[in-house]
Every structure is written in structure tokens, then in C-alpha cells.
Amino acid sequence: MAIASLFVVPSWDDVRHNIWSEEMRFSLKLSLITGITSTILVMLFALPIGYALSRFRFWGKGLVKTVIDMPIAFPELVLGLCLLLLFGSTILRDILASAGINFVFTKKGIVAAQFFTALPYAIRIMKSTFDYINPRLEFVSRSLGYSMFETFKNISLPLAKNGIVASMVISFARCIGTFGTVLILAGGSYMKTEILPITLYLNISYGNMGMALTSGIVLMIVSFLAIFVFEKAEVSL
Amino acid sequence: MSFLRIDNLHISLGDFYLKDVSFTLEKRDYLIIIGPTGAGKTILLESIVGFWKPQKGSIYLEKVDITNELPEKRNIGIVYQDYVLLPHFTVFDNIAYGLKKKKCCQKESKIREMACMLNIDHLLHRRPDTLSGGEQQRVALARALVVDPKLLLMDEPFSALDPQTGRETRQLLKRVISKSDITVIHISHDLNDAWALANKTAVLREGALLQFGKVDEIFNRPRSAFIANFVGATILHGTAEKNGNGLTSVNIDGVKLASIDSAINGSDVTVAIRPENIIVLKK
Ligand SMILES: Nc1ncnc2c1ncn2[C@@H]1O[C@H](COP(=O)(O)OP(=O)(O)OP(=O)(O)O)[C@@H](O)[C@H]1O
Ligand SMILES: [Mg+2]
Numbered sequence: 001m002a003i004a005s006l007f008v009v010p011s012w013d014d015v016r017h018n019i020w021s022e023e024m025r026f027s028l029k030l031s032l033i034t035g036i037t038s039t040i041l042v043m044l045f046a047l048p049i050g051y052a053l054s055r056f057r058f059w060g061k062g063l064v065k066t067v068i069d070m071p072i073a074f075p076e077l078v079l080g081l082c083l084l085l086l087f088g089s090t091i092l093r094d095i096l097a098s099a100g101i102n103f104v105f106t107k108k109g110i111v112a113a114q115f116f117t118a119l120p121y122a123i124r125i126m127k128s129t130f131d132y133i134n135p136r137l138e139f140v141s142r143s144l145g146y147s148m149f150e151t152f153k154n155i156s157l158p159l160a161k162n163g164i165v166a167s168m169v170i171s172f173a174r175c176i177g178t179f180g181t182v183l184i185l186a187g188g189s190y191m192k193t194e195i196l197p198i199t200l201y202l203n204i205s206y207g208n209m210g211m212a213l214t215s216g217i218v219l220m221i222v223s224f225l226a227i228f229v230f231e232k233a234e235v236s237l
Numbered sequence: 238m239s240f241l242r243i244d245n246l247h248i249s250l251g252d253f254y255l256k257d258v259s260f261t262l263e264k265r266d267y268l269i270i271i272g273p274t275g276a277g278k279t280i281l282l283e284s285i286v287g288f289w290k291p292q293k294g295s296i297y298l299e300k301v302d303i304t305n306e307l308p309e310k311r312n313i314g315i316v317y318q319d320y321v322l323l324p325h326f327t328v329f330d331n332i333a334y335g336l337k338k339k340k341c342c343q344k345e346s347k348i349r350e351m352a353c354m355l356n357i358d359h360l361l362h363r364r365p366d367t368l369s370g371g372e373q374q375r376v377a378l379a380r381a382l383v384v385d386p387k388l389l390l391m392d393e394p395f396s397a398l399d400p401q402t403g404r405e406t407r408q409l410l411k412r413v414i415s416k417s418d419i420t421v422i423h424i425s426h427d428l429n430d431a432w433a434l435a436n437k438t439a440v441l442r443e444g445a446l447l448q449f450g451k452v453d454e455i456f457n458r459p460r461s462a463f464i465a466n467f468v469g470a471t472i473l474h475g476t477a478e479k480n481g482n483g484l485t486s487v488n489i490d491g492v493k494l495a496s497i498d499s500a501i502n503g504s505d506v507t508v509a510i511r512p513e514n515i516i517v518l519k520k
Contacts, residue, residue, distance in 0.1 A: 136321045142308040143286050143315045144335030144384060158325050 006216055018214035023191060023199065028218055031195040034107065035176040038114035042122045042171045043164070050126025051156065055135065071120045080184025083116060087185070109186035110193055117181050118174035122167045129163025130156065169230045173223050196222070238300050240264040240420055241285075241388060247293035248284055255280055255444045257294070262437070267414070267421045269431040269452070271467065272441035278424045281441065282390045285422070286313050298387060314381030318393040320373040322365035328352075328376050329361040335384040351383045354413050371402035375409065382413060389414075391423045395430070407433060428468060431455075440464050456511065465509035473508045477501060 018024055052058075053065065071079050087093055087103040096102065103109040133156060141151040157164075179197035182188075188198040196219045203211035239261035248255040255277045262268055270278050283289055285296060287308035295304040303311055314335075322331050329348065336344045352358040355375040365373060374394060381389060394410075395403035411434060414421060423430065431438050431452050438455040440447045448460045459465035466472050475489035477500035484495045487508050500506050 134319075134321055136317055136319075137323060139283065139286065139288050139308070140315060140317075140321055140380075141323075141334070142288075143311070143313060143386075144380070145309045145312075145338035147307070147309055155323065 003220070006213065006220065011210075014210040015214050015217065018211050019218065021211070023194070023211070024214060024218065026191055027194045027196050027199040027215065028222075030107070030110070030193075031176050031219075031222070034110045034114060034195060035172055038111050038118060038175040039168055039172045041111070041115050042118045042175070043168060045119060046122035046126045046167060046171075047157075047164075050123050051130050051152070053123070053127045054130035068120050068123050071116060072124075076117065076178060076180030077184060079116065080113060080181040083113060083181065083185045087112065103185060105185075105187040105189070105193065107186070107193060110182050110195060113181040113185040114175035114178055117178040118171040121174055122171045125163055125167040125170060126160070129160045129167075132163075133159050165230050165233065169227055172226050172230075176222060176226075177219065238297070240266070240299060242297040243285070243294070244297070245294040246281075246284065246291050246296065248280060248289050248291050250280060250289060253277060253280070253444060255284070258441075258446045259294075260439060260446065260449045262420055262422070264420055265418050266437055267435045268423065268437045268439060269435040270422065270424045270439045270441055271426070271428065271431065272447075273467070275443075276441040277444040278441050279392055282315070282392055282422065282424060285388070286315050286390060287311055312384075312386050313388045313390060314384065314386035316374075316377050316381050316389070316391045316394050318397050320365070320370075320377045320397075322373055322376055322380075324365055326365075327361070328357065328363050328365065328368070331365065331376055332361075332379045332383055335380060339384060347383055348379075351379045354416075355379050355409055369402075370398050371406055374398060374406055378406075378410065378413070382417075382419075385417075386419065389419050389421045391421065393424050393426060396426055403427075410434070440467065459509060462507045462509065470509040470511050473510065475506060475508055477504050477506050 049068070053061070053068075074082075084104065087096065087109070093102075093104075101108060103112045137155050137159070138151050141155050142148065146154060176195070177197060179201065182193070182195060183198065183201070186193040188194065188202060190202060194202065196215050199215040200212050200219070203209075203215065241262040243258060243260055246255060246258040258281060260268075270281070272278055280289060284291060287303070287306060291304060295302055297303065298311070298313075322328075323334065326334065332348050332352065333344065336347065341347075348361075349358060352361060355378060357372060357375045357379060360368060360372060360376070365376065368376065374397075378394070395406055398406060407430070414434075421434075423434065425431070435452055437450065438452045439449045440455060442463065448455055448464055450458075455464065456468050459468060459470065462472050473489050475487040475494075478486045478488050478493070479502050480486035480495060482495075484497060485500050487494045487496060487500075487506060489508065494508060496508070
């Protein structure tokens with residue numbers, strides 16, 4: 001019902017006009033670029049971390065698990081605030097700055113915010129995916145002469161395919177949909193760090209209902225397309 | 238020095254401890270490990286392949302200390318009860334998996350020969366999930382054997398199979414093993430395996446190796462009441478008494494049994510009687 005109302009209310013001429021507006025094109029493009037970048041980064045971290053959590057016992061594993069799960073329970077705004085403090089006022093800022101990286105109120109900040117919002121979900125999915133793969137398959141592979149890395153590539157990764165796809169869908173959806181974290185860390189500046197949820201918010205606050213609704217619709221379409229594309233990818237994999 | 242030597246192996250995994258396990262095997266030995274569930278049999282096997290790091294002790298294979306060697310460098314094959322075939326590979330590719338890693342020629346013919354020996358040559362193009370349990374286990378055996386491992390480890394290879402299939406697979410295994418000079422360690426719940434296949438037996442309980450020796454030694458000279466009972470003897474309690482002929486007489490509720498074992502006169506003793514030593518005569 002609520003979703004349907006999004007498509008019923010606006011006048012279609014308005015939407016057509018808004019979609020091709022410069023602001024919308026900017027926002028969509030930035031959303032896609034940051035969303036895809038973040039998803040790739042998230043997966044690069046979630047695969048090894050999820051695997052390690054599933055397979056190895058190590059000192060401090062419980063703590064690592066809690067730290068990783070914490071952002072799921074956090075309100076987005078608080079997570080954003082934590083990241084802002086972390087990247088904006090600790091020695092980490094100086095270290096990053098000397099490497100030429102600044103996350104605060106920048107496009108890189110959008111990626112950072114999306115990354116930390118989506119990472120815990122991706123790790124959880126990857127961990128439970130690897131939990132379901134019999135470790136003895138890996139044992140046998142190693143006894144037949146394959147190293148840990150080769151075994152991961154030959155056995156664990158192909159068998160985790162469904163979990164990887166699910167993890168990517170969730171990550172991408174979280175990344176392009178996240179608002180609070182991005183707003184606080186990257187700022188919601190017009191045509192600068194403006195991604196779709198920010199467009200929605202900015203236009204609501206100007207009272208520009210048509211534009212807000214259009215960005216809502218575009219956001220929905222992108223999410224559905226992502227799920228569709230990933231599902232297709234899963235079949236062909 | 239022996240072919241395989243395990244020295245004071247000590248492994249702790251969570252609440253479980255494998256305590257000071259030591260034994261040696263010669264080349265071509267076939268060892269059956271028996272013991273109650275939770276004894277640590279699987280853990281012992283998996284630590285020989287290298288999946289668990291021992292806290293203490295060492296493992297020597299052909300005089301080389303392999304205690305800290307990576308599993309992939311040991312050339313030890315393992316076969317599990319639940320087959321663990323690679324589900325995303327065909328039977329052929331499952332068997333070929335280990336060979337791909339080796340620099341040797343005629344891989345294809347080696348695979349076909351092994352498949353023939355194990356009666357799975359008609360299944361090579363199939364997927365593991367389309368095979369019966371017996372067929373899957375033969376594929377797992379072929380996969381482990383085709384790379385000529387120094388040592389073959391098997392964890393209850395027949396216990397998921399129905400008795401008939403289990404017997405057939407055992408016969409096939411016996412034939413394949415007799416054609417090679419491989420050394421085998423085999424965990425089993427079936428005492429018949431010990432008689433049919435092995436020349437040595439080990440009894441494991443609560444992480445400790447209770448007895449290790451020739452098969453008939455374990456069955457005929459068990460070292461404790463637990464082992465005797467575990468290998469099928471009847472346990473009775475009685476009192477040792479003197480007997481004139483240099484034998485010990487054991488009084489069990491008035492029935493006196495003579496034994497060649499010695500015991501202190503008047504002490505409480507346990508008697509183990511194997512079924513094949515009870516002779517029933519018709520009246
Ligand atoms: N990864 C592990 N971490 C902690 N404890 C473990 C682990 N694997 C096994 N154990 C425990 O170690 C004990 C011995 O396990 P093991 O599998 O070696 O027994 P087993 O002799 O093979 O028994 P079964 O005949 O039932 O297969 C069990 O109590 C088990 O719960
Ligand atoms: Mg076991």
C-alpha cells in the first residue's frame with residue numbers, strides 16, 4: 001500500500017521532467033558510483049572476515065563479533081556521529097590526511113559511511129554461509145595437496161555462491177538506501193555529496209514534493225533492478 | 238625406525254583432550270582403531286593429516302618429523318563416513334582433483350584404472366548427488382587412492398552403508414589395498430573389520446590410548462575389563478583361590494574356573510570369557 005502510494009500520488013509529467021533534471025542525474029550517478037564502490041569494498045572485507053569468523057577460533061573472537069554486530073543495533077545517525085568523530089578528530093584523521101584522504105563532507109565520506117553501514121550485514125551473511133559448508137570438504141582438498149588459499153578458491157568460494165549473491169544484494173540495497181550515516185559524515189550538500197536519499201530529504205525540506213517523490217521512485221527502481229540483476233547473475237553463475 | 242611413529246601426542250580442543258597417545262606402525266600395516274563414541278578417534282585421525290595442531294608430542298612419517306608440516310605437504314589421504322565429495326564437480330573431476338596438483342603423466346588412464354578397480358567406471362560423468370551411498374564411498378576411496386598417498390586414513394568408511402553394501406565395499410577395499418603397499422589407519426565400530434582387514438588394533442577411550450597391539454592380542458589378551466567387554470567378552474567377578482596345578486582358580490558364586498593367569502590368593506578379580514572359548518556339548 002505504502003509503496004503503491006508512491007506511484008499514485010505524483011503527476012507523471014512532473015516525474016518525467018524531474019527525472020531528467022540536472023540534480024536528479026547527478027544524484028543518481030553519484031548513488032550508483034558510490035553504491036557499487038562500497039558494495040565491492042564491503043565484499044572484499046566481508047568474505048575473509050566472515051570466513052575467519054566461521055572457521056577459526058582465535059583470541060578475542062567474541063569481542064570482534066560484538067564490535068562487528070554493533071552497527072546493526074545502532075541508529076544510523078549515531079553510527080554517522082561515531083564515524084565523524086573517528087575520521088574528523090582523532091589521529092586517524094591525521095594519518096589519513098597525510099595519505100591525502102579526507103572522509104569528512106566529501107564523496108569518499110559517502111563511500112565510508114555506506115561501507116560501515118552495510119559491512120555488518122554482509123559479514124553476518126557470509127559467516128552463516130560458510131557455517132553451512134562442511135569444513136571436511138576443505139580438509140579433503142588440503143589433504144590432496146591444495147593450500148588454504150587454493151582450497152578457498154576451488155571449494156569454499158564456489159559453494160558460497162548463493163550467500164555471496166545475497167550478501168551483495170543486501171549490501172547494495174543498504175548502501176544506496178542509507179541516509180543518516182551519509183548525512184552526518186559526508187554532509188548533505190546540494191550537487192556535491194548528494195545521493196538519492198539526500199535528494200529526497202533536501203527537496204522535502206524545500207517543500208519540493210515532486211522532486212522528493214521522484215527520487216523516492218528512482219531509489220525504488222534502482223533497488224528492484226539490483227535484485228533483478230543479481231538474481232539473473234545467480235542463475236547464470 | 239618405524240614407518241609412522243606417534244610420540245606422546247597431546248591435543249586439546251575445547252573441553253576435549255587427546256592425552257599422550259603413542260604408537261608406531263610399519264609399512265603395509267593395517268590398523269583398526271576402535272573405541273566408544275566421543276573417544277577422540279576422529280580427532281586423532283585428523284591430527285595425523287594435519288588439521289589440528291598438537292600442543293605436545295610429535296609425528297614422524299618415514300623418519301621425517303611432520304608435526305608442523307602443512308596438510309597439503311604430507312601426502313596422507315583421508316576418507317570420511319559421509320564421503321564429502323565435492324558437490325560442484327563430476328565423479329571424474331572428484332577423482333582427478335588430487336592428481337591435477339601432481340606432475341605426472343597418464344592421469345586419465347590412472348583415473349580409469351582406479352575407477353575400474355572400484356567398479357565406478359560407468360559413473361564418471363555423473364554428479365555426486367545422483368549416486369547411492371555405496372557408490373559415493375567408492376568414489377571417495379578412488380579420490381584418496383589415485384594419488385598414491387603414503388598413508389590412508391579412513392573414518393568409519395562403511396558405517397553409513399547398509400550391511401550388504403558395506404560387505405561388498407569392504408571386499409573391494411581389501412582387493413585394492415592388497416595390490417598396493419599402502420599403510421592404513423581405519424576407524425571402525427564393527428569388530429569384524431578388525432578380523433577381516435587389519436593386522437593391528439588400537440583401543441581409544443576418553444582421549445587415551447588404552448591398548449595397542451596385534452589384533453588377536455587385543456581380543457585374546459585385553460588389558461582391562463573395559464577393553465574385554467568392548468571387544469565382546471563376558472565379564473564376571475569372583476575371588477582368586479589357590480589351585481594345585483600351578484593354575485589360578487577363580488570362585489564365581491561357587492563355580493570354579495581355572496586360569497593360566499596368576500592372581501594373589503584371596504583377591505577380588507574380574508574374569509573375561511570370549512564366546513569362542515565356551516564350548517557347548519550336547520547331552
Ligand atoms: N572442533 C572441536 N572443538 C571442540 N571439541 C571438539 C571438536 N571436535 C570434536 N570435539 C569433541 O571431542 C570429542 C571427541 O570427538 P571425536 O569426533 O574425535 O570422537 P570419535 O571418537 O570420533 O567419536 P564417534 O565415534 O562418535 O565419531 C567429542 O567430545 C567432541 O565433542
Ligand atoms: Mg568420529
